[in-house]
Amino acid sequence: MSRVLMVAAPRSGSGKTTVTLALLSAFRRRGLSVRALKTGPDYIDPAFHQEASGVPCANLDSWAMQGAALQARLARAAEGVDLVIVESSMGLFDGLALPDGRRGAASDIAAFLDIPVLLVLDASGQGQSVGAVAQGLAQWDDKVTVAGVILNNIASDRHEKLCRAALKQTLCGVFRRDRSILLPERHLGLVQARERGDLEAFFRTLALKAEAELDLDAVFALSRPIDASEGKKASLLPPPGQRIALADDAAFSFLYAHLAEEWREAGAEIRPFSPLNDEEPDEGADCCWLPGGYPELHGGRLAAARNFRDGMRRFAATRPVHGECGGFMVLGGGLEDSAGMRHEMLGLLSHETSFARRRMVLGYRQAQLLRPSVLGAEGMMLRGHEFHYARVTDPGSDAAFARLQDGEGNDLGVAGAQRNRVSGSFFHVLSRWE
Known part of the structure; x- marks a missing residue:
């Protein structure tokens, strides 16, 4: 025992x-x-x-x-x-x-x-x-x-x-x-x-x-x-797809272990790839997940990763892509690093972010999805958090992804962006809330 x-x-x-x-x-x-x-x-x-x-x-x-x-x-x-x-x-x-x-x-x-x-x-x-x-x-x-x-x-x-x-x-x-x-x-x-x-x-x-x-x-x-039998099975978030292409390297490493574990238990297959090594998502995957991490430390390498950029654009034309925090930054048009240098990102969403003009944002978040996405149906409630220093300097022209509340229920307005099959925000999801 x-x-x-x-x-x-x-x-x-x-x-x-x-x-x-x-x-x-x-x-x-x-x-x-x-x-x-x-x-x-x-x-x-x-x-x-x-x-x-x-x-x-x-x-x-x-x-x-x-x-x-x-x-x-x-x-x-x-x-x-x-x-x-x-x-x-x-x-x-x-x-x-x-x-x-x-x-x-x-x-x-x-x-x-x-x-x-x-x-x-x-x-x-x-x-x-x-x-x-x-x-x-x-x-x-x-x-x-x-x-x-x-x-x-x-x-x-x-x-x-x-x-x-x-x-x-x-x-x-x-x-x-x-x-x-x-x-x-x-x-x-x-x-x-x-x-x-x-x-x-x-x-x-x-x-x-x-x-x-x-x-x-x-x-x-x-x-x-x-006793390991004390708890019953309880799913926190269904897998976003049957075969999930997952960015996984020093720039994209913030995926909760409980989500990966539950996705695999539900029968999903996670197929990791490294944007920093200029790898593209697996063509056999049916969705792509860009987790948070430290893309602001690797802006030049990500901007120069042509196979990654071209592969992501091909993938997003037919299948859903979601980015959390650092992944959201890379989905945008450009990322400004700590020295104030702008690096071109994927352009799958139209916002711009900056780590040079930074401001710490930290706290629990409840998110209500504003439209269907890889995370769930319109109106679904999710719980998670934000923790980042980067900020959006240009919100772009895409639709908002979710409406947020803080941990005590105060309205924070809309956040993130969504265009066709591509979605993202600074919000890290921990669980579905029912």
């Missing part, structure tokens, strides 16, 4: 991802089969989790996914593994200003699925105050079980002694400060896992650190058993 545990913290930047990767790597070295899940909308951390565990990392989100879907996702993750580690996004109780259970907070997931929580406390710049923080989190919500603590960024023996003395919760070890294991970041989050050639050595370093500094037996004992 599999077991499950959540790694959480009071805030972002506390070391949750590093600790999660260390635990995955250490338990895997012990011969256990492990899998990770991530709460909230996130593509980048799950890619590291996949590399550390050897299996895809799916997402759990209490705002975008309904109860049966959450149970199904956990049950699927538990199939065939000894331990599932769920990494929290943001702080444990951070979410929308909505009633508990539907806020998109990690605490919603921990309470609903009865997952014990292992707190990661960044002790830098404090001593006994970590005890007050741990106690406050442990007592904040009696539906959330804070089962243990890991102290991170401990600077010395004296620092450790002060922090230990203040804790009332089970201490599962301390991570000594080590600048060599910091994960590099860029806009939108960490530098992508696929861009690092040192991951095997990095994970070995983390595993050895966990073995030396953490009580892995105590961590495992905090987890609770979970």
Whole structure:
């Protein structure tokens, strides 16, 4: 029988991802089969989790996914593994200003699925105050079980002694400060896992650190058993086609693992291709999906990819194409990079986007489709999010794709674009909402 545990913290930047990767790597070295899940909308951390565990990392989100879907996702993750580690996004109780259970907070997931929580406390710049923080989190919500603590960024023996003395919760070890294991970041989050050639050595370093500094037996004992049959099947989004041509490289990598998994389970076939390597979508596919990523870092190569451009135009003449965020940018007429240089894009839609004149947009979104598309019928409601720095500088002349609301139901107007079989927007879909 599999077991499950959540790694959480009071805030972002506390070391949750590093600790999660260390635990995955250490338990895997012990011969256990492990899998990770991530709460909230996130593509980048799950890619590291996949590399550390050897299996895809799916997402759990209490705002975008309904109860049966959450149970199904956990049950699927538990199939065939000894331990599932769920990494929290943001702080444990951070979410929308909505009633508990539907806020998109990690605490919603921990309470609903009865997952014990292992707190990661960044002790830098404090001593006994970590005890007050741990106690406050442990007592904040009696539906959330804070089962243990890991102290991170401990600077010395004296620092450790002060922090230990203040804790009332089970201490599962301390991570000594080590600048060599910091994960590099860029806009939108960490530098992508696929861009690092040192991951095997990095994970070995983390595993050895966990073995030396953490009580892995105590961590495992905090987890609770979970039966893989606890959840029933629940589809979040039907596949957009039977054979899906999927752009997949460093410029197009933000496809949720739970969508790919469900599409394959529904009998769909995913056929990846690389625009950066000037590849075109498979002619045998019946739809094409351009996910988000970092096209703004590769504008010149994409503009010069003639086979990709010509192949996409031939494909779109007879079959549907959809682009999310970065994919939406590439479907437009042009993309301006951070230096202000414009690169010609596919021109399948008429808008222009810029990363030079950037503005961060971040938040949950509910989208109502304004016309039929590869995502569903007119009027269908979808839930997901936006997270981007690029902006539309010229909306073009195409019809709008969807009407958006934020996570609290406030109207944001229409967004995206649609022309014939081609559609796209900055909106990332997590699930269909019924």
